Amino acid sequence: MKLAIGFCIAVPLFLTCSKKEQCASIESKAQLIDLRSKNDTILVTKQIGSQRDGLETMKTKDLLDFQKDWERLVTKAHEDYSSLTRDERVWFNIQCLIQDVDNGGLISHYYNSGANYNQDTIEDLVWLGFRDISTFLTQINQLFPNGRPSKDIEERNSVIESWPDGKYDYMLDELDQQFYRKEQDLENKLVQYIERMNLSGEK
Structure with a gap:
């Protein structure tokens, strides 16, 4: 009888790619939430999913x-x-x-x-x-x-x-x-x- 409730946690992940690249395709399950140009790279901040995506989970107490x-x-x-x-x-x-x-x-x-x-x-x-x-x-x-x-x-x-x-x-x-x-x-x-x-x- 263990408690096992998953909570979605936003985790920033930083990637680089050229300006012409379709950065959102790098991680189809992640959501592109910010795009900023810096020199010849783009800083991509992604919101990494939930327990369902298997990317991040939190242990809940029992x-x-x-x-x-x-x-x-x-x-x-x-x-x-x-x-x-x-x-x-x-x-x-x-x-x-x-x-x-x-x-x-x-x-x-x-x-x-x-x-x-x-x-x-x-x-x-x-x-x-x-x-x-x-x-x-x-x-x-x-x-x-x-x-x-x-x-x-x-x-x-x-x-x-x-x-x-x-x-x-x-x-x-x-x-x-x-x-x-x-x-x-x-x-x-x-x-x-x-x-x-x-x-x-x-x-």
């Missing part, structure tokens, strides 16, 4: 690039979750959800501490523009008493263990598959959010 900041954020959340800013909370809850699902499907969110903040996670998904993913959690929540999983991890696990063997496996597998199809977009959006909100000191 969540692993923020690992040091992530570790600091996890420590802060474990010490005092209420001290997180709204933006930090979004990062914490969404990345915890992604990691939980990768380790064992959506049900892993409930087996682990992520569901201690289940309602916040639902709100944060909607905040990022993923209301559809938030409904996966609300559907699973209906399997708990009153449709609200306990904030206590032991109580949640007791409820899960009380479910008839295999009764909800098909439902959970279907929701997992839907999540996986949207996971890349979710991670991409989270990376953009981290950068836009200046949540990381990584450069």
Whole structure:
């Protein structure tokens, strides 16, 4: 699930040719943007293309690039979750959800501490523009008493263990598959959010 978005970058390339030459033919994929005479040569400034042309690409960050900041954020959340800013909370809850699902499907969110903040996670998904993913959690929540999983991890696990063997496996597998199809977009959006909100000191 690596982020791979290409950005077009303008790179100046300087070439020389005689005045009578058709300089634009030197590089059919490059765009001639400036032509100036100097002695018997012409200075050609070209705008060199994009990832599609294979001339220049930029590596875009993924969540692993923020690992040091992530570790600091996890420590802060474990010490005092209420001290997180709204933006930090979004990062914490969404990345915890992604990691939980990768380790064992959506049900892993409930087996682990992520569901201690289940309602916040639902709100944060909607905040990022993923209301559809938030409904996966609300559907699973209906399997708990009153449709609200306990904030206590032991109580949640007791409820899960009380479910008839295999009764909800098909439902959970279907929701997992839907999540996986949207996971890349979710991670991409989270990376953009981290950068836009200046949540990381990584450069």
